[in-house]
Amino acid sequence: MENTINTNNDKYILELKNVSVAYTPEKKAVEDVCANIRENTVTAIMGPSGCGKSTLLRAINRLHDLYPEIQTTGEILLKGEDIFKMNPMKVRRLAGMVFQRPNPFPTMSIYDNVLAGYKLNNIKLSKSDRDEVVENSLRSVALWDEVKDSISKKGTFLSGGQQQRLCIARAIALKPEVLLMDEPTSALDPISTNRIEDLILELKEHYTIVIVTHNMSQAARISDNSMFMYLGHLVEYDTTKQMFTKPKDKRTEDYLTGVFG
Numbered sequence: 001m002e003n004t005i006n007t008n009n010d011k012y013i014l015e016l017k018n019v020s021v022a023y024t025p026e027k028k029a030v031e032d033v034c035a036n037i038r039e040n041t042v043t044a045i046m047g048p049s050g051c052g053k054s055t056l057l058r059a060i061n062r063l064h065d066l067y068p069e070i071q072t073t074g075e076i077l078l079k080g081e082d083i084f085k086m087n088p089m090k091v092r093r094l095a096g097m098v099f100q101r102p103n104p105f106p107t108m109s110i111y112d113n114v115l116a117g118y119k120l121n122n123i124k125l126s127k128s129d130r131d132e133v134v135e136n137s138l139r140s141v142a143l144w145d146e147v148k149d150s151i152s153k154k155g156t157f158l159s160g161g162q163q164q165r166l167c168i169a170r171a172i173a174l175k176p177e178v179l180l181m182d183e184p185t186s187a188l189d190p191i192s193t194n195r196i197e198d199l200i201l202e203l204k205e206h207y208t209i210v211i212v213t214h215n216m217s218q219a220a221r222i223s224d225n226s227m228f229m230y231l232g233h234l235v236e237y238d239t240t241k242q243m244f245t246k247p248k249d250k251r252t253e254d255y256l257t258g259v260f261g
Ligand SMILES: Nc1ncnc2c1ncn2[C@@H]1O[C@H](COP(=O)(O)OP(=O)(O)OP(=O)(O)O)[C@@H](O)[C@H]1O
Pocket: 023, 024, 029, 047, 048, 049, 050, 051, 052, 053, 054, 055, 056
C-alpha cells in the first residue's frame, strides 16, 4: 500500500518506517506501520477500540521507553532525524503530547503549569522570558484573556475545556514541531469541543498535528489526512476527503458506515 500522501510539496516532518510495538513478546499491538506525514497538516488516526491508535501515537514521542518490557521496533524520523538516536527528553519536547483527560499539575499555578516542561527539561529562563512564554502560549490557545488576572491560581480551578487548553499551552510553550493529541475532546462538552477543534485548525499554521479520535465527524471536520487502523495494522491512509467518500478497503468502509466500531 502507498502510505505517502502525494502533494506538490513533499516535505515530511514525520516518517514512520515499519513501526511495531509489542506489550508482550507473543503479540504486537501495532505491526509494521509505514506512513509519511507532511508539515502543517492535521492527521486523524481512527479505528475501533483496541486497534493500536494510542500505542502508535505514544511511539512517536517515545513514551513506551518508560516501560522496559514494551518493545518498539522500526524507525521514526522527525525532521529526518531518527528519534531512537535522540535524547528522549528532546523527542518529547519536539513532539508534545496532549492526553484524553486534561491533566494540569494540580499543585501548580496556571503560570507554572505553562512552564512545567522547562522545569522538567531543566531549561532556565529569565523572569521576562518566562513571562513572555506564558503570555504567548496562553494567547495561542485563546486562554490569556480568561486567566491573566488569576495566573497564580491553581490550574485545576479552570473548567475542563480551559484545563485542556492549558495543557495544549503547556505543550506549545516548548515550541514543538509536532503536537500529538490522544482523543483530546472526549472528556469535554460540545462547546469546549468546538473551541478545541477551532484551535486545532489555527494551530496547524504553526505545528503538525496527529490526533487520535473516535469521533468520525470530528476527523472529517478538522483533518487533512486520515489513517484507519485495524488489529494493529494501518489499513488505509489517505486524504480525509478521499477516505470518507471513496475508501479503498472494505474494512475502512465498514467502519465508516458503522458496520463495526
Ligand atoms: N499497557 C498495556 N499492556 C498490555 N497491553 C496493552 C497495554 N496498552 C494497550 N494494550 C493492548 O494493546 C492493544 C492496542 O491498544 P491501544 O490502547 O493502543 O488501542 P486504541 O486503538 O488506542 O484503543 P481505544 O480506542 O480503546 O483507546 C489492545 O489490545 C490493548 O489491550
